[in-house]
Amino acid sequence: MITMDNIIREGHPTLRKVAKEVPLPASVEDRKTLENLLEYVKNSQDPEIAEKYGLRPGIGLAAPQINISKRMIAVHLRDENDELYSYALFNPKIISHSVKKSYLTSGEGCLSVDRIVPGYVPRYAKITVKGTTLDGEEITVKLKGLPAICFQHEIDHLNGVMFYDHINEENPFDEPENGVKIER
Incomplete structure (x- = not known):
């Protein structure tokens, strides 16, 4: 089980590397890693489990955050209509995006960042992501709102980009x- 002890923090060189593609079909080891990423995100949202193991709540986690520089992400969250978005993907890729931007009015946070970083993080309002599931199925997902922001945040981790890199330093x-303002 992944705990906060397994999550590397800003300043660690792995967080700034471009992660490698996962060879498919995925190895047993890579599948287990991806399963563990999803398990962490789900556990972190369960108040009892989170308290017992000292887990910071998160809605997404990428393999580089546990010091594995491979293209894997897990996302588990509900949108404004209470629809569940629960995905564990190998080699996720944004294949199209809107021109229009969106941002979280509360700003973004990250399990690898132990401080509040004030500011708006501009993201694409709508994206289409292609990736491969734990079952080896290639899927395409259309996203907007919080799910779109979360996917972009996690895919950034695969490219060595931190959320605060997008914040306008001057303003x-x-x-x-x-x-589009997204309330959370």
Whole structure:
């Protein structure tokens, strides 16, 4: 089971590397890693388990965050309509995106960042992601709102990008032009 002790923090070199593609079909080891990523995100949202193991709540986790530089992410969250988005993907890739931007009014956080970083993180309002599931099925998912933001945050980890790299240093609360505000 992954705990906060397994999650590396900002400053660790793995967080700035471009992660390697996972050879498919995935090895037993890679499948187990991806299963563990999803398990962490689910456990971290369960108040009893989170308290017992000292887990910070998260809605997504990428393999580089546990010091495995491979293209794997897990996401587990509900959108504003209470629809569940629960995915564990090998080699996820954004294959299309909107011109329009969106951002979380509360800003973004990260399990690998132990501090509050104030500012808006502009993201694409809508994206389409292609990836391979634990069952080896290639899927395409269309996303908007919080799920789209979460996927972009996790895919950034695969490319060595941290969420605060997107914040405007001169004006951290600069709203993207015609940006869609996402409340969380």
